[in-house]
Amino acid sequence: MSRKLLLKSLWRNIWATKGRLIAIILIIMLGTLMFVGIKSVGPDMHQSANQLYKQQKSADLTLTSTTGLTKQDLKLARSIKGTTVKANKSIFSLDRKDNHVVQVMSSSTDKLDRPKLVSGHFPRHNGEIVLDQAAKQYRFKIGDTYQLKTSQLGRQSYRIVGFVTSPQFIDNQTRGNANIGNGQVDYFAYLPQSNFNQPVYSTIGIKFKNLTKFSVFSSEYKAKLKADQKLVNQQFKGRAAQRTNEIIQATQQKYAAMGISLPATKQADLASQSRSVYSITSIKDRPGVSGYFELTDRITSIANVFPLFFFLVAALITFTTMTRMVEEDRMQIGTLKALGYHRNEIALNYLLYALIAATFGCLLGVILGTNTLPKIVYGAMHQYIFTAQPLLYSQSAIVLAVIFSVLATLTAVLIALLAELRSKPATLLLPKAPKAGQRILLEKITPLWRHLSFNAKVSCRNLFRFKSRMWMVIIGIAGGTALILTGFGLRDSIGAASTQQFGKITNYQALMMVNQTKRAKVNQSLQQNSHFRSATAVNTNTVTVSKSGHQVAQVTQLATNQPQTLKKYIKLESTTTKKPLSLASSGIILTKKAAQTLDVTVGEHVKIKTATNQSYSVKIGAIAKNYTGNFVYMNAKQFHQATGTKYQTNAELLKLTHLSTTQEHKLAQQLIASGAENVSYISAQKKIIDQEAHTLDPIVFIFIILSALLSFVVLYNLTNINVSERIRELSTIKVLGFFDREVTMYVTRENIVLTIVGIIFGYGLGNLLTAFILQKAASDAVIFPLVIGWSGYAIAALLTIVFTIIVTIFTHYKLTKIDMVDALKSNE
Incomplete structure (x- = not known):
């Protein structure tokens, strides 16, 4: 029977304080949503890329040589145990339609680095070709005749039969460098290998069986790949020198065939210029991949700091709210004790209340966070070819969110209950004695104190009379302001990396690779250009x-x-x-x-x-x-x-001088045609870095919106607690003749002061938090300066002030509804 009464009491308590319960659930939900949602973005991005690499059987390592690869190289690669090996051929060419640079590769639909069909079908005959889906922007379509300017293929005219993506090019904005045209690959194409005239291979892809079960982002994969790469290095040790000698000997044989010996000067030139250099690259070295890896690492680093701080602010306010709830119910606790209920039974009632709030808050936060935030971020990443959007529930993040939520609610209840349950029923049935007033420091400054109005003096005394409440409001407002400012700080600082680098440190516009023997001709072409x-x-x-x-x-x-x-x-x-x-x-x-x-x-x-x-x-x-x-x-x-x-x-x-993209391409074509090996523009680097920064915009936007929402809920909740604690005091001044507007200002005046102090503290805290996150978000190649524009400070303060005004309006409406008689009547 007693348990039924306690259960009925619990549901009555929930209904009577539904506003507070909803506020607690919202705070926990926001904290969990941010924490779990952002923590899920990195794993989701990893999984999307990993699925593509697994499905398309991407090579773990790719072998290249400056003088091409032979059947001997292929034999050496195949002799490495536990590997799948595929040799490919590729060339750079210009298309006849617009002179765009195209990288033509031999198709590999069976073994490694298989292209993924977007539309049409793969080549079935020598006269068929599939193009990069990015080539659609140049108005190519299936069935068109496609022509190339090259002598390295058996034919120059083909029929387009499909469009594909490739695991070798995951970023649609970059396709790598070339030694023809403007020096940049515009798109790629695949042909059957039988079309290629070149006697040597361009690349040899190697996939290791011992890596198949690991994600390419995992530490296990990186460690085992490092060991596997050592095996490849050992296998090809001395091969570069051997290949150089093969080329020299082949040239010598041609001169023997002609009845003359190879001149010593010609032999020296061959040894220095046809000299073989073997290189081994991994998936991370492919065009656009390092940027994606850095982006995922950056998001993961941010997710390890910002949501945690966000969650701690939410947990702190939850703790305060639950503590206040128990203190308000001291009379009910006293009644239950007087009726003979055991302290454990009474405690269970409040622990269930806290558990209900934590459970619903966590559940909503996990579901909404996991299902919305990663999708929002993913939707903004248009430059990548990944289409899979895995829904991964981060178990570690969920466990931590549950622990934090339960600790914030249950610990608050237990601490408050321990104090109340020790008291006798007679003590609990009486209201708590109001805190005694004290002289404050300001009163000792007599000239200043005399010039303050009565209302100002009361506000000053109340601020310092309830120090715990004062600090809680300041911390709450400072936390919300800091979070909003950090959101803007991340946006400004990440964007400032390229501005600081290319506006203040790097003061040239292009890097031209050129051999000394061709420098005179290239420089002559350069001098003739007006730019x-x-x-x-x-x-x-x-x-x-x-x-x-x-x-x-x-x-x-x-x-x-x-x-x-x-x-x-x-x-x-x-x-x-x-x-x-x-x-x-x-x-x-x-x-x-x-x-x-x-x-x-x-x-x-x-x-x-x-x-x-x-x-x-x-x-x-x-x-x-x-x-x-x-x-x-x-x-x-x-x-x-x-x-x-x-x-x-x-x-x-x-x-x-300043060049448009078209002018850059035209100049690069001229210089490469004159003998330059490659021309890379700083504007292209800046564009890539800026684009990576813009990819984080959705996350920053989420941070700002959720931080603002948390700030509002915190301010609203703390103000409600303030009013509830002082209901008898406010009723008293109403009885003494204060008008409704004056009663509202009695509370609001303190909130204004605390809001200003909280904003100032929030500015400092926001700078520290932004600097800490930027340090964690820095990659191997990029660091971020701490830059927060004036708009960030202004909006953070403005939002906090607007929230204060809105809360004041709600408070005013609540204060007009106070039943003074009910609030001031003596307890019986």
Whole structure:
């Protein structure tokens, strides 16, 4: 019978306080929605990419050579145990319709890196071709005749029979570089291998059986891939030199055949220019893939910080609300104790109330978060070819959300109950004695205190009289403001990475790769272009830098014999003194992110390894500020001392006037036609980085919206608690003759002060939180400056003020409905 009464009491309590229960459920729901939803984005993105790579049987490693790959290379690859191997051929060509650069590859629909059919069918005959789906923008369609400008294929005219995507090109915005046309691949195509005239293979793909069950994003995959790559390196050890000798011997045989010997000068030229360099790349090295990996890592890093702080703010307010609920029910607890109910039975009633709130809040948050936030983010990622949208419930995030929610509610109830249940029924049946007033510090400043109005003095005393309530409101408002500001801070800071890099550090517009033998002709073509301003020759190479087990790959090494001229093209500034750096002989200059990853400082030595496996040690002379990419800068003397080879330039940094995309393509075509190997524009790099930043816009938008909503609920809830705690006080001043508007201002005046203080605290907290998240979100190649525009501060404050006004309106309406007699009547 007693349990039925307690159960009835529970349902009556729920109905009587349904507004508060809904507020608690909403707060827990928002915290869980943010925490679980954002934590699900990264795994969903991983799974989408992983599904594609598994379904299309992507090669784990790809072998290439500067002189092509032979049947001997294919035999060596196939002799590695536990592998599937596929050799492919590819060429770069121009289409006859618009002179677009196309990478034509041999089709591989059976083994590795299988293209995925979007429409039509795969080639069944030599005269058929399938195009990249991105080629549709050039008005190609199935059934059209397609023509190429090349002599490397058996025929130049084909019929389009389908459109495909490829796991080798996941980002529709980038298709890699080429040595013809404008230097950039516009789209790709697949043909049967029998169409290719070239005697050697372009690539050999290798897939390892021991990696099939692991996600390409997992640490297990990376560890095993590293071991597998060592096997490949061992298998092809010495093969580059052997291949170089094969080419020299083949050339010598041609001269024997003609009855003359190969001249010594010709042999030396062959050894230096046909020289074979073998390279092994992974999935991450494909066009657009590293950007996707960095994006998923960035989202995961943000998800590990922002939602957690968001959830902690929600949990804090939940804790306060539940504590206040128990304190308000002290008379009911006293009645139940007087009727003989055991303290455990009474406690169970409130614990069930808390459990109901936590359960519904968590359940709604998990369902809404998992089903909405990842889809919103995924919907904004139009540049990637992934179509699968897996619905993964992050078990770890859900468990943590449940633990936090239950702790916030049940712990609050238990702490409040322990205090109340120790009291005797007679004490509980009487209202709590009001807190005694105290002289505050402001009263001791007599001239100032005398000039304050009566209402101002009352507000000041009330603020400091209830310190716990004051701090709770300040923390709540500061937390909401900080979260909103952090949302804007992430947007501004991530976008500022390219602005800071390409607006203040990188002061050239293009990098042109050019062989010294063809430089004169290329420079003549360059001088004739009206957009050309100036150029400086450099030596550049992509290297790996390592130190004590740590390494940074894909580092751009740049050497110059004109350090003073280089300052006009690249602004090198110290990360500590903020002073300009010069390429002195005291050591090389390493950029900031690489130094952080390697955990090195000025004066230490690092090891540099080139693509040809040449290694040398250099001393760090300075660390430079940098935001995108990793760089090593040295002068010509340092280059010679480190490498033991003569300094020779292989590239030029170009200063150009502003060019449109069409003008960039036209200039690149002219330079490559004149002999340049490749031309890459800074604008293209900036576009890619900006696009990656914009991909995060939906997440930032979600952060701002949910933070604003949480801020409103927090402010509303805390104000309601404030009014409930002071109902007798407010009824008293109404009896004394205060008008409704004056009663409202009695409470609102304090809220205004606390709101202003909370906003100021929120600004500081928001900056700290943004800086912490940006540090975690930085990738191997990109770091973000802390930048929060004035609009972020203004909107964060404005939203908080608007919420305060809305809450004041609700409060005013509630205060007009106070039954003064009921609130002030004595307890019987």
